[in-house]
Amino acid sequence: MTHDHHGHGGSHADPHAGHAGHAGHGGGKVGWGAAAKATLHCLTGCAIGEILGLVIGTAFGWHNGATTVTAIVLAFVFGYALTMWGIRKSGLGFGQMVKIALAADTVSIVFMEIIDNGMMWVIPGAMDAGLNSGLFWGSLAVALLIAFLVTTPINKWIIGKGKGHAVVHQYHAGH
Template sequence: MSESTQHTGHPEHGEHHGHDHHAPMGHSSTVTWRMAASATLHCLTGCAIGEVLGMVIGTALGWSNTATIVLAVVLAFFFGYALTIVGLRKSGLGWRELVRLALAADTVSIIVMEIVDNGVMMVVPGAMDAGLTSGLFWGALAFALLVAFLVTTPINKWIIGKGKGHAVVHAYHH
């Protein structure tokens, strides 16, 4: 058995899945932009659900910008992790392992995405105060999520290349 198959626990898959945490430095070259974009889109979906829901709830209740952003960030993490857990449920893993994998797969991606999209919302003049019926609010939010996707994708590519992030759940999707 080769060294790479000993570390992966999947001798039939070898290094194909990118789970060899002791892979050579060139390992990241096997990660495609498509893989990184797919992982980022997965995170973006959960973040967008949480962001939109948080912004809608906070704005509808007349909360301050700070309270609204805190709620949006908490919900973005919740839905980001939830989507990963739901996707892994058919793997037969227990809840503890599902949560551990979701945390390992999504935390860095969600942190970057939240910093970027909330930062963009804060710098677009009037976006946070525009209200739910305003095109400015929804346009700024869509723009913020797009910028977050564009910034996070290369970060996810690098993380996956290191055998981290979404690489840790890749084998469970097959």
């Protein structure tokens, strides 16, 4: 069976081979590729919410605190929604999917939000720059990149413990 859903490629008799540390599969070493893919998945949902929140707050002229809170809330909503979207064909009920998304993504989203919002606050002028400003978009890109780089080793450790994104893989279609 070819298993390249998360970019691992190759043939495996066990579709979770190479995903050591998955819930129910025991602990073990997790590759950087698996950790990066899990982090990129989480970052995608976070970035959608983060960008939407920052755009909404900036467009409506909200103060930086309200804009940041909106961005954080939407990052969690979109981060969890993206995970739930990925397991929607698993046959699980909505409540079960919510529990899995919470278990899979909460730690990763928390770290990403602390890092990327923190970066936006410490880069001079980033939060006050308008949506048509290169400073705003450049700062956001740098903040998201740094969040990815810091969160990837955290996710690697969490997945190696059979937690975080590891709990989602068994519910993906085709497994």
